[in-house]
Amino acid sequence: MREPSAPPAGLRAWASDPQRSRGRRHVEAPAPTRNDFQRDRDRIVHSTAFRRLVYKTQVFLNHEGDLFRTRLTHSLEVAQIARSVARTMRLNEDLCEAIALAHDLGHTPFGHAGQDALDERLRQADPESMGFEHNFQSLRVVDMLEERYPAFDGLNLTFESREGILKHCSRRRALALEHDEPGGVGRRFLDRTQPSLEAQVCNLADEIAYNAHDIDDGVRSGLLVYEELLDLPLVARFHAKALQHAPSLGGKRLLYETLRRMLSALAHDLIDTSTELLEAHAPLSADAARQGLPLIAFSVGMGAELRGVNAFLRSALYRHQQVVRTTEGAKRVVRELFDAYLAQPDQLPAEHACRSPLQQTVVDYIAGMTDRFALSEHRRLTGAAIDLGTGNSA
Numbered sequence: 001m002r003e004p005s006a007p008p009a010g011l012r013a014w015a016s017d018p019q020r021s022r023g024r025r026h027v028e029a030p031a032p033t034r035n036d037f038q039r040d041r042d043r044i045v046h047s048t049a050f051r052r053l054v055y056k057t058q059v060f061l062n063h064e065g066d067l068f069r070t071r072l073t074h075s076l077e078v079a080q081i082a083r084s085v086a087r088t089m090r091l092n093e094d095l096c097e098a099i100a101l102a103h104d105l106g107h108t109p110f111g112h113a114g115q116d117a118l119d120e121r122l123r124q125a126d127p128e129s130m131g132f133e134h135n136f137q138s139l140r141v142v143d144m145l146e147e148r149y150p151a152f153d154g155l156n157l158t159f160e161s162r163e164g165i166l167k168h169c170s171r172r173r174a175l176a177l178e179h180d181e182p183g184g185v186g187r188r189f190l191d192r193t194q195p196s197l198e199a200q201v202c203n204l205a206d207e208i209a210y211n212a213h214d215i216d217d218g219v220r221s222g223l224l225v226y227e228e229l230l231d232l233p234l235v236a237r238f239h240a241k242a243l244q245h246a247p248s249l250g251g252k253r254l255l256y257e258t259l260r261r262m263l264s265a266l267a268h269d270l271i272d273t274s275t276e277l278l279e280a281h282a283p284l285s286a287d288a289a290r291q292g293l294p295l296i297a298f299s300v301g302m303g304a305e306l307r308g309v310n311a312f313l314r315s316a317l318y319r320h321q322q323v324v325r326t327t328e329g330a331k332r333v334v335r336e337l338f339d340a341y342l343a344q345p346d347q348l349p350a351e352h353a354c355r356s357p358l359q360q361t362v363v364d365y366i367a368g369m370t371d372r373f374a375l376s377e378h379r380r381l382t383g384a385a386i387d388l389g390t391g392n393s394a
């Protein structure tokens, strides 16, 4: 254990401090030039799972266009927002960056369609299974699935980065985690306490990022009609401000200027509301800030408006006929991949074939795939080429 010290220069008393980290599961000597959270971030950036994010779907499948967000660009946008909120609030920017860059490492190919299909197959294969959840899978990636270091599996990140990555957790899963790691990252879901303030910032930075960029991608793809978005008070307000500032603005510059203003306003609202909450509660340390209610929040009005945007995106974009069609094809690819590997485990690469039980090995392997590798493996194993536009065999 290291001696507690004053918070790093310039940070608030409630900011996470790498000097007071609860440490790594495998003890390592400190790095000479980087603190522990910077080292976590660097390990994440150098991981295989991080590189694969570039070929994983956010909403639009990777092959549908080169200009849409992928999991990688989404993660970079979340990191940018989280870091700038943290810097302004004098929280730990390095920890925010590490959590944001790792938060989606466990996503399957084809976004939520892949997750749903893996979850369904895993539960069918083993009724006792807790199923598949991308957030928990992100923790598996950094705790066990990356194979880079001689002395341990995974990236051996600090408790604070791991805690931030595990955003949700069922009670049953938390009990299992607590059993394996008493007082570890599962504990707070049993105690109903909060993660670090930096983790809370990342969660809300994620919401800001995806709501803003899904509007952008949705409009540019032609699936959303910009004018329909003006029924949303949040969008309408910044659309009006953009035009007030530049009356002749139109087309994609009007879209970008509206979204830019909306994104800034969301970040500023988050900073102002959270700063007020923190000043009022004045927790004495990062640990004290974990007790009780979340202290990072949007104002009530802004939170409601953002939920309005999200509800609109859910019905107009995520459930758009064209997105749903690709979803059906993607689910079929993942289901059939699962069935094929389970029936012929010798088709798994040798280094993956040794983990047990087999269905978990198969799930970990498929979850790690990029969209295009999943499609090519599916074709190799089943002989069928699925057209993701229709979900049918081409």
Ligand code: MG
Binding pocket: 074, 078, 103, 104, 206
């Ligand atoms: Mg995300």
